[in-house]
Amino acid sequence: MAANFSGSLTQDSDEIKEMYCEECDRHGDGYATAVAFCVDCVDYICVTCQRYHKRQFKTHKIQDSNSMPQDFYFEKCSTHPGQLVKFFCSECSKEACKECKDNEHVNCSDVSHLPTVASDIQKSDELRNFSKNMDQLSKNIKDTEKLLDAKCEVIKKQEENATYACKEQSNKLISTYKQHHQDLIDNFDKKMEDTIAKLKKERSELVQMLSEKGRKFEEKVGKAESNMKEEVVKTNTDFKKVKSEHLYLVGNLKALTVDLEQAQKLGKNCELFIKLKLVKQMCKQIQVTTNQIQHSYIQQYKLNISDIPPKVKSLENQTRFFSLDKVHASAEERKITFNCDINHEFASITSLLVLSEHTLLALSYKRCSLVIFRLEKSKAEYIKETKFNISPWGIAKVSDNKIAVTFPYEEKIRLITFSEEMEVLDTTEIPGHGRCFGIAYSNNHLVVSYRYTGSLEILSMSGKIVKLFDKDDNDQNRSTFPHYLTVSPDNTMIYVSDCGRYSVTCLNFDGMLKSIYKDDQLKFPHQLAVDEYGSVYVCGRDSNNVHQLSCDLTKVKILDKSHGIDTPTSIAYCQNTKRLFVGMNESSKIKVFSVSLE
Template identity: 35%
Template sequence: MANSRIDFSASFTQDSDEVQEMFCEVCDKHDKQYVPAEGFCEECFEYLCETCLKYHRVYKKSHTIKDKDNMPQDFCLEKCSVHQDELVKFYCQACKKFACTECKTRDHGNCGMVGHLPALVPGIENSQEVKELNENLDELMKDLGNTEKHVNINMKYVTSQETKILDTVMKKKKEILSVFEKHHKDIIQNFEKKKEETFQKLEEEKKEKIEKLQDNQRKLEKLLNDEENEIKKKIEIIKRDDMKIVQAITEETSKMKIKLKAISTELVHHQNTDQRCQLYVAMKKGQEIIEQLKPDIDKQCKDNSIHYYKVKCKAFEQNATNLQDFHKFFTYKEIHESEVPRTASYYTDIKFTCHSFSSLCLLTKDCLLITEFDSCKLIIFKDLSVSNSSYDTIH
């Protein structure tokens, strides 16, 4: 899976694809007009145009005004979800919520940990918090990739398992019928030999025996067909349930990947456009989404389980007169995943030379253990799904 981690040191040196200029909040709120801001009031936390600044200085003489060159440049243009005409300007560390001026007064008056966004965001692009957010995104994307890989493996196994079991049943069915037919022929041949001595008597006996054998054969075929159909229905139900599970996990995994990619894309966009306040907002929202997704991802991993089973055939004796003893030729049994035969692929371009070994053990689907006899050591290949798999050596 590709690494989607953001390089902050590089992103802020790129040309911005979106030039932003702060506007007068008073003109925007009351007149719905866009007028470039020429200053900033530190008490009101408002950007003002030249006209509004003139009146502000008259009616708010005690307020501190910063001109256009000194006013905060890290502004946030996101609207408050509660007050549609207000901009998001603050972040409450205690409540972990963003707030406009009205929300700050109404909901966070006693919090004591409310900060103005431009004062919080300097250096945010290189902060440990953004770094950890990107690391969490990478880890969750990796987990989803592993889940997808194992879902694909399970989907293939669901189909192959059905094919293998049905092939086994069909082959055993043919073998049983072949044994039965051979025995039938042997009986007929035996009566043919005796027919010459007592033709009339044996002819009648032969007819009776053939009819009985044919009746028994029909019964046997019916028994085998009934059992074959029963096994088909059973594994079809299991297959349908397994496919529902893996398909549902695949759909949920895709949805979660889309959410995580959206977070990562938004982070990169705000970094590349020097939008630190927007980056801060996106970072906090991304953290909330990741915390919400983690239990769901863990649940997908736990739910990613299918049924495993096998069918055995009872040995069939040639005595065709004892069909009543063969009510069940096949036994169906569900098994644990650990009982499923596993194989490991060895890639010739793995940089490893083993002169002699005493045994191999496939610890998991992707982990292979080799015991090397001559040097008395253990070699562990960690990931057999790639040709350049790394390995550890234990003496």
Template identity: 40%
Template sequence: MASNVENVSASQLRVSSEMQEMFCEECEQYSTEYKPAEGYCVDCCMYLCEVSLLYHKGQQHNIQDKYTMPQDSCSEKCSAHSNKRIKFYCENCEEIACSECKKTHHQNCLDVSDLAAVVKGDEQAKELEDLLEDMGELSEDLENTKKEIKSNVEYIASQETIEKLKISNQNAKRVADYSKLQEEIIENFDKQMEETTANMKRERQKLVEKLSEEMRKFQEKLDNAEKDLTKACKSLTTSDQTNLDSLMEKTLTIIDELKISSANLKGEENSGKKCHLFIAIKNAKHKTRNLRNSLSEIKKENRIKYNSTEQPQTNQTNQTPESNTSHFSYEETPEPRKETTAAFYSSIETHYSGFQTSCLLSVNTLTVAYSEANSLLLVQDIMQKKPAFQTIYMFSKLWAITKVKDNKVAVTLPNEGTIRLITFSNSMTVTNSDDIKVKGRCYGISCSNDYLIVSTVSHFFHSGKVQILDMSGNVLKVLDKDCNNKALFSNPLYLALSPDNETIYVSDWDKNTVTCLTFDGKIKAIYKDNQLLGPCQLTTDELGSVYVCGRLSNNVHQLSPLLNKVKILLDGSEELAYPVSVSHCMNKNRLYLGMWSNNIKVFNLSQV
């Protein structure tokens, strides 16, 4: 794998061959003397001299002699207690601690271990290897992003030249067309002139002079329009260039920070001080997560405007060109559709089946709502070969799930007409749960800033609607009718939002359609295809492409932001078994497809 970060295997971890001399911690604490340690008290986690050992033996403590006691200690001082050395690591809180921190902050924690005992094994070698591999992937992702930005820079540099040439060619054609029109007028007049008197010859001359003046004015208008359009074109490309320059600067900064973080890790590894390496790994993990979040923001902003120069259609038989007040328009066009290819990556066995929806809480955590099982499944460490699973059982049927914040999701409970907001701790345990009542049976759900978008269905009347709510459950807008006051939906079970949170996508199970509309209820497009049957969950990527699962057609369709069919991305011959849920990971550019059977298929996406 090409990367700015060198991969380091666990076998490259080295421990200093020199045995460190340990000193009695009681003497150091109470008398500021440094006496060599002759043993180690396992119960107190302290190195002790010969005199202190006698006291601890009298207390029936577990004592190790100087030959069996731990030989690796940490010399770093606690950031909160400068006179205390770091000696412990809390598995529950994932924090290092001195003896004072252990008493005050971790007295109720069950897994607080001596740091020397923690680093004695080879676990951190695997952790280091995984971290460096992740950093290597991030580095590769950064390089690809840099190439994409460079490509966009080259594109906008050439756009102005192309548009100016197009304008010049269009001007020449219009002048030629207008000249031809004038020639036809003159020819018709010449025929009449043969039958007229000398007076008509004078009228002809006047007409020629008039047309010549009109041509001069028309040419002048075209020249002015060309100047205005060139100025507008330059202004737009300059704006894109400024934005791309800023994104490139941010990307290069992340690359430099990643290199520094990698170099620090290697330096600590080569020092042979495993405690220091342990702390460096933890710090690098936090740093890498922050860098990845920064890269995600860069990807969202790495877009350029696609513009096109157009000229109005005029009927030159009843409208003269010089009377036209609009000669050219320079408008932003929808982003060109980009086809995507999908390559099978892995399969995650979940042991649940049936209707489901999913959403990513983070790059490492996938949440899946299983309707028939009344269960919310948390799939953690999804980047690993063996992810961890945690099941939260509900007392009612649940349907759809969406991310509200990094540690908060919203789940619909259709039988109760309730939206349940669930908050998780860092260790993914439920810390809070609030309910919002909804009028009707609620199914699909998405979140946009401080608003919830939810679909409700009345199965008795075979009709559905989309409601926009605030976080207290107050209905702000109801979307259920088209411009002809006809019902928009029959069975809208799933929702998704565009990356800019300005467009709502709704899949309708009964109509086999996907509808694209604004928050004001304006219909932008409706997608219907005989190869899409039983549409289920749908999602969007950072470029606005829409991916929708066909449960009954056993495929996944890729659509443009305005619901033009790009392609059938996956069908039944490509590892599919009736997909019903789909989530897109922007950081890895992956699709997580939940099957009707008990597994989730993972696919890597790439642009054609």
């Protein structure tokens, strides 16, 4: 759409009170005031053109100057500069001139006259609701600023602590080194009593040599300290850029708000209508970026300081005085606090799945059913139960409205599609290749585990075997009872809980073993879940706990009876709300925890 009004049409004024004749303008007859409007042609016409129009189109409906549309919109079409924008297509959400309407929108069913469709925009729910949303967005950005300030304070504290530790260690290194030199000099001085004349020159040379070595050593330690300081500062450089990104968003939001308010004040409904559509699209992007900023991650690290060797030669030969070990986000201990309990009456829940931040699914093995809960901020309520003819076991999310469920004693997998109201729309069966228990979805494939063969399969969505992992390098079964499995957030790793070996195994999608987790405090492991950082949570049914593991299966934290955990068998994680759901075999409750980085 053109951004500048035509000088001949606007008469160098933004306050246009009259419309010109479009027929005269098209034929180059100059400017003429419009006194009528043809409803059929959707054209404004002058007195002269009205007489000819009535003769030529006797059936057309003509509105006089009192009844014709008065909300004039003078923007020219960007595709057809000679045409005014007079229509709006609700299907495409685009404005259009007459040529655009007849060509580009010929198949659209809802193309309306722009002044007509925009006549009630000032009082519309769309404008009013959008204004409220703008207020909420502004509040979210202000809250984000506070969150950023707090995180920046944490970074500053980290930098100060690391810098102080570097300086302390540098002083110790240099002091120790100087003491070594002084000891050598003192020992030499003792010998000087007998050989002072002979040794004066040697002493002088020794002092000079040690001085030069000391200078070089101080330079080496100082350089190591300087490099370490730079590395500490660079560690969270990307996060620090977030602050400037936030300020840029605030400026954009203010500019958009001013444009919208100005259009409202001028009372130009057509311009307001178009700006509203544009601003709504831009605000969606601002909200997405704001959410990303709110969940930005501070890199944690540990400063390692080398031991000071007892001998000067070893100290001189030392090449590394400091090192910085970055801690992977999955290895950081989470702050896990109780949120609420979900009470239910469904015995033996084998698996949980968060379908969306508002929907939790549970499989009841004994009742042969799928149970659906609606999730709110601090509570949940039962919605409905879908019955099966045989007990289900594992569950995986395929899309926002589709899941995959294993039925080990039918040796089948069912793909179930839901409506928005969580009614079952369609069920498709995929044959398993034995007693299939664990299941996960990854890159349009299903990963399935089989209890009695201890094998894993990667299947196409039609059930065709793409890959089979059954034996390890020693020709032994990979697992004994692989009841559950899940995949990493980046779809590169498969995690399997083995009830027979009391272990959790990590392998890649080529079947290569990456790591194994075994611990005396993990007994009879059941369902697993992963969060957005790659942390793995596994239920220990008989050990009455939940283990938090890093992505390489290193133990990070254990939730036990002190957290209300008792015989946990099922677990699920919601990335949007940062909540962990734990179902227990001996309880009619699902525990809900809030999870955050320490």
